[in-house]
Amino acid sequence: MSRVETIGRATMYLGDCRDILPTLGKIDAVVTDPPYEFETSGGGIFRRGRENMDQIAAAGLDKGFDYSLLSAEQFGCAIVFAHNDQWAGLLPHLAAEFPRYAICQWHKTNPMPVANKHYQPDTEIYVHAWKPGYHPAGELPQKQRFILAPNGQDGDIDHPTVKPLKVMLKIIGNVTGASICDPFMGSGTTGVAAVQMGRQFIGIERDPKYFDIACRRIEDAQRQGDFFTEAAA
Secondary structure, eight states: OOEEEEETEEEEEEEEEHHGGGOOOOOOEEOOOOOBBOOSSGGGGGGGTOOOHHHHHTTTBBBBBGGGGSSSTTTEEEEOOGGGGGGGHHHHHHHHHEEEEEEEEEESSSSSOOOOOOOSOEEEEEEEOOOTTTTSOOOGGGGOEEEOOSSSOOSOOOOTTTTHHHHHHHHHHHHHSEEEEEEEEETHHHHHHHHTTTTTEEEEOOOOOHHHHHHHHHHHHHHHHHHHHHHHO
């Protein structure tokens, strides 16, 4: 199944990003939270109350992704979240593609109270990598390498790995360029942030359920943006 929806500054594709990305040409930035690669089984009695792990596994969001999709030939910069165990392979790829990068963090103010013979999951890493001319944007106070924000969904989104809008608004504010692509769109938070900040957005999602949720959220964000623009005129 394939489908394309255009809503204001946003264009969304229902399909596999491996097929769609090569048709899109050059884009200023890829900003994405791709499938992590980690073990979702186990946990014993401590697994109770962690149904999101079952949701992640059911959606295939624990199998990782093809790093070659993040290409400096197509993108001026890349901002990517990943699981701790992926960075040993992903960071060398980004460093080989983009001459500069920074390691940044989202510090959760309400992390899950678990550790499972590891550290508590109170921080998620993301990397901002860029080519010349695509360095981080924003004034000095906006260029902190960390974000403080609670974990949790903005409303009834029903996606197991959704990022808070506050996190994505900060990240989009650090992107140089007008066009932003998320090849693993999920429920569309990156697109909502992009639209709210006046950027062109291209999203790709293979799951029809999440695609529809993303389209609805981005349409709402576009409508609100148009309303405030008209009110200010």
